[in-house]
Amino acid sequence: MSVTGEVGTRADRVRAVTRAHEQRRGALIPVLHAVQHEFGRIAAEDLPVIADVLNLAIAEVHGVVTFYRDFRRAPAGRAIVRICGAEACQAVGATTLAGHARDRLGIGFGETTADGTVTLDEVFCLGNCALGPSVEVAGRVYGRVGPDRFDGLLGDLR
Amino acid sequence: MNVPTVNPARVFVPRDAAARSVGADEVAERIAAVAALAGREIELVRTGSRGMLWLEPLVEVATPGGRVGYGPVTPEAVDGLVAAGILDGADTGAPTSLGPVEDLPWMRRQQRLTFARVGVVDPRSADDHESYGGNAGLRAALDRSPDQVVEEVVTSGLRGRGGAGFPTGIKWRTVLGAQDELKFVCCNADEGDSGTFADRMLMEGDPFTLIEGMTIAAHAVGATEGAAVEGYVYIRSEYPDAIETMTAAIEAARARGWLGAGILGSALEFDLHVRVGAGAYICGEETSMLESLEGKRGTVRPKPPIPALAGLFGRPTVVNNVLSLAAVPWILANGGAAYARYGMGRSRGTSVFQLGGNIARGGIVETAFGITLRALVEDLGGGTGSGRPVRAIQVGGPLGSYLPVGQLDLPMDYEAFSEAGALLGHGGVVVFDDTVDMSLMARFAMRFCAEESCGKCTPCRVGAVRGVETIDRIRAGEEPTKNLLLLEDLCELMTDGSLCAMGGLTPMPVRSAVKHFAHDFGVTP
Numbered sequence: 001m002s003v004t005g006e007v008g009t010r011a012d013r014v015r016a017v018t019r020a021h022e023q024r025r026g027a028l029i030p031v032l033h034a035v036q037h038e039f040g041r042i043a044a045e046d047l048p049v050i051a052d053v054l055n056l057a058i059a060e061v062h063g064v065v066t067f068y069r070d071f072r073r074a075p076a077g078r079a080i081v082r083i084c085g086a087e088a089c090q091a092v093g094a095t096t097l098a099g100h101a102r103d104r105l106g107i108g109f110g111e112t113t114a115d116g117t118v119t120l121d122e123v124f125c126l127g128n129c130a131l132g133p134s135v136e137v138a139g140r141v142y143g144r145v146g147p148d149r150f151d152g153l154l155g156d157l158r
Numbered sequence: 159m160n161v162p163t164v165n166p167a168r169v170f171v172p173r174d175a176a177a178r179s180v181g182a183d184e185v186a187e188r189i190a191a192v193a194a195l196a197g198r199e200i201e202l203v204r205t206g207s208r209g210m211l212w213l214e215p216l217v218e219v220a221t222p223g224g225r226v227g228y229g230p231v232t233p234e235a236v237d238g239l240v241a242a243g244i245l246d247g248a249d250t251g252a253p254t255s256l257g258p259v260e261d262l263p264w265m266r267r268q269q270r271l272t273f274a275r276v277g278v279v280d281p282r283s284a285d286d287h288e289s290y291g292g293n294a295g296l297r298a299a300l301d302r303s304p305d306q307v308v309e310e311v312v313t314s315g316l317r318g319r320g321g322a323g324f325p326t327g328i329k330w331r332t333v334l335g336a337q338d339e340l341k342f343v344c345c346n347a348d349e350g351d352s353g354t355f356a357d358r359m360l361m362e363g364d365p366f367t368l369i370e371g372m373t374i375a376a377h378a379v380g381a382t383e384g385a386a387v388e389g390y391v392y393i394r395s396e397y398p399d400a401i402e403t404m405t406a407a408i409e410a411a412r413a414r415g416w417l418g419a420g421i422l423g424s425a426l427e428f429d430l431h432v433r434v435g436a437g438a439y440i441c442g443e444e445t446s447m448l449e450s451l452e453g454k455r456g457t458v459r460p461k462p463p464i465p466a467l468a469g470l471f472g473r474p475t476v477v478n479n480v481l482s483l484a485a486v487p488w489i490l491a492n493g494g495a496a497y498a499r500y501g502m503g504r505s506r507g508t509s510v511f512q513l514g515g516n517i518a519r520g521g522i523v524e525t526a527f528g529i530t531l532r533a534l535v536e537d538l539g540g541g542t543g544s545g546r547p548v549r550a551i552q553v554g555g556p557l558g559s560y561l562p563v564g565q566l567d568l569p570m571d572y573e574a575f576s577e578a579g580a581l582l583g584h585g586g587v588v589v590f591d592d593t594v595d596m597s598l599m600a601r602f603a604m605r606f607c608a609e610e611s612c613g614k615c616t617p618c619r620v621g622a623v624r625g626v627e628t629i630d631r632i633r634a635g636e637e638p639t640k641n642l643l644l645l646e647d648l649c650e651l652m653t654d655g656s657l658c659a660m661g662g663l664t665p666m667p668v669r670s671a672v673k674h675f676a677h678d679f680g681v682t683p
Contacts, residue, residue, distance in 0.1 A: 025388075025471065028453030029436055033395075060454075067455040067612075069437030070395050086352030086606075087552055087599065088588045091515035092543065124439060124556075124606065126396055127355040128176050129588065130211040130513060130520025139398060143179030 013038065014046045018053040027054060028064055032071055041072045077112040077119040079138040079157050081105075085122045088129035093146070097133045098122065100147040104154065117157060166199035167245040168220035172277065174207035174362050175399040176355065181233060182215040188236040189217070198245055206363015208277035209522025210264055218259055221247035227256040264519065267538060269500060271488045271508050272481060273356075273524045276363035281403055284410045287366035293422070295487030299374040300424045304334055307378040311486060313494030315506025320346055320442075320479030321554065321583040321659070323505075323572045326486075329476060332466035333379040336474035341385045343375045343428075343476045344451065344469070345483055347393040347400070348435050348442040351555025353586030356510040356522060357480035361393070361400040364484075365407035366416075369430060371483035373421060374490055375476050376428035389430035390470070392447050395437055405432050439610040443658045444477040446612060457612040458658045479584070481510055502528035505571045513539045515552075515588035532566035534587055546591040550599070550675065554583025556606050557663035559670035560596065579670065581663070596675035601629040603667040611660055617652045618661025624648060625668065638680045642672060 008016075017034045021027045031050055035042055042065050051058045065071045083098050098109075105113055105120055112119040128134040131143030137153050145153070171177075171186040186202060193200045210216060216229035217239075226247045228239060231254065242250040249255050256262060270276075279286035287293065299307050312327030333341060345368065349357040361368060372389045381387035393401050408430050411417045419427040438456045440446045445459035448470050469475025485507065489497045498506045505527035511534055513520045518540030523529075535541070535551060542548055550560045559580035561568070568578055575582045590599075604625030611618045625648055632641045649665035656662040672679055 024431075026451050026453035029450060030433070033434060033436070054453075063455050064453070067438065067457075068435075071436060087556060087602065088353045088514040088586075090599075090602070091588060091590045091594065123396060123437075124610070125350055125352045125354075126175075127349060127358040128179050129353045129355055129515065129586070130517065131176055131179055131214070132515070134179065136396075141175055141179045143176065 010039070010043075010045065011049050014049045015053060018050050022053055028056065028061065029068075032065060032068075036071060041075050043073065077116050079117065080119045080121060080136075081138075081154075082121045082123040082126075082136040084124070084126050084128070084132065084134040084136075086125040086129075088125075089132035089134055092132045094133040097135075097145065097147060097150060101150060104151065118154070164220050164222070164247075166201050167193070168201045168203065169245065170203045170205045170218040170220075170225065171215060172207040173204035173281075173399070174214075174359060175397070176211050176359070177207050177214040177216070178399070180214050180230070184233040185215045185217065185231050185236060188233045189240070192237055192240045193245065196240065200245060203280050205278065206276045206281050207359060207522075208259065208265070209273065209359065210262070210519070211521040212519045213256070216256075216259075217244070219244055219247045224258045224260060227259040227262070228254050229256060230254065264521075264523075264538060268523055268525050269508050270524045271497070271500075272367070272485045272510060273360065273364075273522060274488075275367065276360060276522075279364060281363050281365055282406050282410065284366065284414050284416070287364075291491070292366055292487070293370060293416070295490035296370045296373055296416075297422060298490045299377050300422060300426060304378050304380055304383060307374065307490065308334055310490060310494040311378070314485075314489045314497040315494075315501070315504070316482060316485055316489065316497065317505070317572065318479055319481035319485070319509065319584065320444075321351075321581070323582070326478060326482050329466055329478070330375065330378050332464070333474045333476050336467050338474050339385060341379055341381075341387045341474045341476075342470040343372050343379065343387060343389045344447070344478075345372055345389070345391040345480055346442060346444060346447055346477055347391050347397075347404075347480050348447060349397070349480070349584070350394060350439040350442045351557075351584050351586055353514045353552065353588035354512050354555060354584045355514070356512050356585065358397050358400050359522060360480055360484050361397070362403045365404045366411065367484050367487055368404070368480060369407060369411050369416065371486040372430060373417065373426070373428050374486050375478070375483060377426050379474070379476055381428050382425050387428055389428060390433050390451055391430065392433045392435060392441070392451060394435040394441075401432060401434055408432065438612075439606075440612045440658075440660055443660065445658070447477065448475065455612070457614045458660075460657055481584075500526035502526075502569060502571050503573055505573070509570065509582075509585050511570065511585045511587055513587050513589070516542045516544055516591050517589045518543050518545075527571050528569045530566065531561070531568050531570065531587070534570070535566065535589055539587075539589065542589060542591040544591045544593075546593065548589055549592040549594055550590045550596060552588040552590070552599075552667065553586065554581040555586050556603060557581070557659055557666055558583045558586075559666045560599065560674060561670070562674040579666075581666065596671040596678040597629060597633050600668045600671040600679075601626055601633070603664055603671075604629060607660060607664040615656045615661050617655035618664070621648055621652045621661065622664060625652075625664075629668075632679050635680055642679060642681065645672070
């Protein structure tokens with residue numbers, strides 16, 4: 001969904017997205033979520049625009065973008081697959097599953113497959129600690145994911 | 159079989175994220191399709207989860223004798239179950255046919271005050287909230303002065319459920335006493351601890367109760383006595399379902415006049431906004447969360463000043479966990495003294511424990527403080543899911559201690575845990591079987607700290623990295639005795655030299671692993 005109708009330059013669109021939130025208290029994080037939602041990432045060229053609208057230093061915006069794991073500066077694959085690596089999932093085989101996922105996709109955490117299909121990452125807790133190992137695929141959580149179920153979920157993506 | 163029929167059949171399938179993770183959506187779709195095919199009219203209600211997560215997807219059907227349950231149900235089994243009469247609540251004779259849900263031993267063992275409506279009501283329905291006793295607490299609060307509300311919460315003995323255990327009423331009293339034209343009520347829903355999911359389940363299963371608790375807090379800190387009060391719920395981005403449900407409930411509450419100006423016809427004005435985190439565990443620490451709400455990097459602030467006096471944007475601010483705020487409506491509706499009758503010692507009321515990890519029956523247990531860890535892990539939880547012996551239990555999240563089976567008789571009580579060198583935290587109980595290598599878990603605690611440290615304090619930021627390296631050397635058999643001494647020294651430094659619990663408590667899991675499971679570190683205890 002696009003609030004800007006995808007017309008105008010990227011800078012114009014980033015400005016419009018930022019303006020839509022600028023009246024909120026402490027607007028920067030909602031703005032960054034909205035920009036990423038719109039463009040899939042937050043590019044270096046977006047920072048001066050956001051900083052200008054919110055009356056912040058570019059360094060402040062940069063500092064926030066780099067602090068939070070959610071904000072990505074590089075584009076992700078078509079689907080983001082995140083494997084829970086927290087203790088409750090480790091207790092039921094998450095470490096084995098993570099190794100299987102890396103082998104299967106041929107990439108490490110934070111990397112994207114060459115065909116651009118999948119970005120693999122690690123997440124610490126999806127709040128599904130009684131039904132682990134838990135995996136998030138394209139924003140949806142799956143429980144009791146062993147290697148076989150993982151392969152099935154991957155198959156659905158391709 | 160002669161089963162009285164409810165027509166149209168009322169069928170309940172959870173929309174809770176945990177239930178969805180094992181197929182609840184597919185089950186709900188199949189039930190609707192099969193009923194339509196059979197020409198049977200049904201009302202399908204998507205509830206929260208009862209918290210019996212090993213039974214999910216758990217389907218319930220209304221009967222004149224109460225709701226009966228079936229679970230776990232797979233989408234493939236739906237056709238057969240409908241043919242066997244589950245839309246009329248029939249006993250199918252199969253093990254998945256559970257009978258009246260409220261009579262299950264797991265449910266009967268609990269005292270559900272905060273979670274009374276979770277899994278029962280439609281979380282998107284304001285009507286359900288009212289008809290199941292909602293807003294009784296808010297009405298009772300509005301009949302009292304802010305002082306009286308604060309004293310009721312003080313009387314209840316309610317302590318912060320986020321982990322620190324600070325008395326909620328005392329915090330509110332401080333904010334009420336602070337003179338300012340603008341104050342904030344912030345709900346910390348950045349539930350990042352592994353093994354905890356009660357905040358999520360409450361927000362997904364009964365969001366109106368949290369809204370009600372926050373509204374009571376707004377009244378208690380002076381929203382009717384000249385201060386404008388604004389509310390924020392800071393929810394972690396890993397919880398999209400909770401974000402969606404809370405947002406929908408807030409809109410519904412506004413439409414009903416439960417938020418905004420003139421709440422329930424009173425002089426109270428209060429509005430509430432959802433803010434979404436961005437993948438930083440540290441933002442569950444209250445001052446980091448405030449920084450994040452202000453649009454900044456989530457670095458920890460030194461205290462003092464305490465947030466109650468100078469919190470969000472420098473204003474007097476209540477910061478409470480989801481479960482603390484959600485306990486308040488019951489307290490106001492039934493009285494602080496009634497709440498304080500539950501519990502032991504200085505841990506009053508009920509707590510919502512969460513059983514996870516390698517456990518046969520994982521889920522939510524709300525019960526009075528004082529239940530033993532053994533009762534939770536063995537009686538309710540049924541031991542490990544793998545069927546192997548329990549070896550270690552981590553209580554209180556990634557900053558909590560690993561306990562050996564020798565400590566299973568500890569009562570769930572803030573002070574008893576503290577004396578045992580452990581902490582209750584947010585009530586998460588994570589079980590490990592005998593295949594666990596505790597040196598790896600200690601290493602993970604340090605790695606997690608290194609990943610999630612906000613970077614402000616050197617002992618946390620750098621110490622955690624050195625901790626990983628030192629444990630690696632111990633695991634490789636390099637002078638284990640000497641390196642364990644070094645690790646202990648590092649733990650002491652982190653504990654003493656960090657501003658917040660991230661660096662200050664990461665030594666808890668590390669030290670407890672070394673103390674109770676020394677064999678895993680290649681030394682004889």
